[in-house]
Amino acid sequence: MIKVGIVGGTGYTGVELLRLLAQHPEVELVAITSRTEDGLPVATLFPSLRGRVSLAFSDPAKAALERCDVVFFATPHGVAMAQSPALLKAGVRVIDLAADFRIKDPEVFQKWYGMPHAAPDLLREAVYGLPEVNREALRKARLVGMAGCYPTSMQLGYAPLLAQARALVDEGHLVADCKSGVSGAGRKAEIGNLLAEASDNFKAYAVKGHRHLPETVQGLEAIARRPVGLTFVPHLLPMIRGIHSTLYARILPGAMDTDFQMLYETHYAHEPFVDVMPPGSTPETRSVRASNYLRIALHRPDGGDTLIVLVVEDNLVKGASGQAVQAMNIMFGLPEDTGLRQIAVLP
Numbered sequence: 001m002i003k004v005g006i007v008g009g010t011g012y013t014g015v016e017l018l019r020l021l022a023q024h025p026e027v028e029l030v031a032i033t034s035r036t037e038d039g040l041p042v043a044t045l046f047p048s049l050r051g052r053v054s055l056a057f058s059d060p061a062k063a064a065l066e067r068c069d070v071v072f073f074a075t076p077h078g079v080a081m082a083q084s085p086a087l088l089k090a091g092v093r094v095i096d097l098a099a100d101f102r103i104k105d106p107e108v109f110q111k112w113y114g115m116p117h118a119a120p121d122l123l124r125e126a127v128y129g130l131p132e133v134n135r136e137a138l139r140k141a142r143l144v145g146m147a148g149c150y151p152t153s154m155q156l157g158y159a160p161l162l163a164q165a166r167a168l169v170d171e172g173h174l175v176a177d178c179k180s181g182v183s184g185a186g187r188k189a190e191i192g193n194l195l196a197e198a199s200d201n202f203k204a205y206a207v208k209g210h211r212h213l214p215e216t217v218q219g220l221e222a223i224a225r226r227p228v229g230l231t232f233v234p235h236l237l238p239m240i241r242g243i244h245s246t247l248y249a250r251i252l253p254g255a256m257d258t259d260f261q262m263l264y265e266t267h268y269a270h271e272p273f274v275d276v277m278p279p280g281s282t283p284e285t286r287s288v289r290a291s292n293y294l295r296i297a298l299h300r301p302d303g304g305d306t307l308i309v310l311v312v313e314d315n316l317v318k319g320a321s322g323q324a325v326q327a328m329n330i331m332f333g334l335p336e337d338t339g340l341r342q343i344a345v346l347p
């Protein structure tokens with residue numbers, strides 16, 4: 001059994017990790033931390049876990065994290081980079097759901113996250129947690145910086161186009177119009193997340209620059225091995241879970257005859273969690289709710305030179321905790337879908 005610890009067990013990605021790991025046949029939950037709920041039984045805070053998780057929260061300073069085989073950080077940015085060096089030294093593998101180990105350049109990290117990087121020497125070693133792109137590197141990884149929720153939808157949505165030897169679309173002017181449910185902002189008290197503010201409403205935010213932009217461009221350029229330009233505008237949807245990304249790409253004159261449907265189906269033919277839907281489909285967020293699937297559908301209005309890629313995922317599962325469990329499965333040599341075979345909840 002893999003001994004698992006979770007730092008930040010009271011947040012939304014934390015409770016989602018608990019839901020998935022409590023059903024995982026190869027995992028033993030050893031420690032779950034909270035600074036605010038030290039001593040409280042997990043199932044008291046989350047009755048959904050009654051009878052399935054018998055642990056109590058413990059303060060991170062007291063938790064037996066060094067006894068674990070792997071520790072997940074489901075914490076705000078800045079926490080994992082401070083605590084990972086000691087855990088790695090103790091032989092514990094680390095999977096961070098925050099941004100600490102996603103961006104390779106510490107100056108870019110500081111610019112977007114407003115703090116100097118506390119462990120820049122670990123950035124080179126850290127593997128970016130996007131299994132469909134980095135599966136081989138994940139097998140040997142000690143330290144993983146999981147892909148963000150929007151970045152997962154954008155990278156998996158554009159990857160088949162960018163992975164080609166020659167450009168098929170105008171890679172300098174990709175446009176991503178993305179929408180997320182409010183759980184993407186975490187389980188904290190903020191006026192913008194109140195029911196009376198977020199429900200029955202729809203708006204863009206961070207239009208002049210969102211933190212997921214540098215991470216996504218870095219990832220897209222790693223796939224393409226060429227420079228990529230991206231405009232990314234996130235929106236807040238009045239729902240709890242789910243991301244819907246509408247990705248646009250202008251097809252180059254020399255690529256107008258490309259069978260994009262075939263390209264995507266071939267690229268993802270052996271991926272357990274990426275579903276390329278029939279041409280012209282309109283994927284719905286509820287078709288992936290609480291599941292680790294990401295669904296993609298292609299459109300080419302009027303057969304013209306604009307390719308539209310529709311992508312849906314659950315921000316807390318494929319966009320966070322499910323993908324983190326997928327990465328753990330790869331790191332520990334388990335079948336990649338172990339504990340992740342849940343079907344979406346509908347309606």
Ligand SMILES: NC(=O)c1ccc[n+]([C@@H]2O[C@H](COP(=O)([O-])OP(=O)(O)OC[C@H]3O[C@@H](n4cnc5c(N)ncnc54)[C@H](OP(=O)(O)O)[C@@H]3O)[C@@H](O)[C@H]2O)c1
Nearest residue numbers: 008009010011012013034035036074075098184186187320
């Ligand atoms: N929500 C999403 O859809 C999503 C998707 C992908 C990635 N992420 C990333 O995943 C991370 C967690 O997100 P979330 O939405 O679960 O956040 P959240 O709901 O706000 O939860 C944060 C958790 O971290 C703990 N925590 C806060 N400061 C800490 C510290 N200094 N030391 C130790 N524990 C601390 C909190 O517990 P206590 O205060 O009780 O200790 C809480 O359990 C974030 O970095 C986020 O960007 C989130």
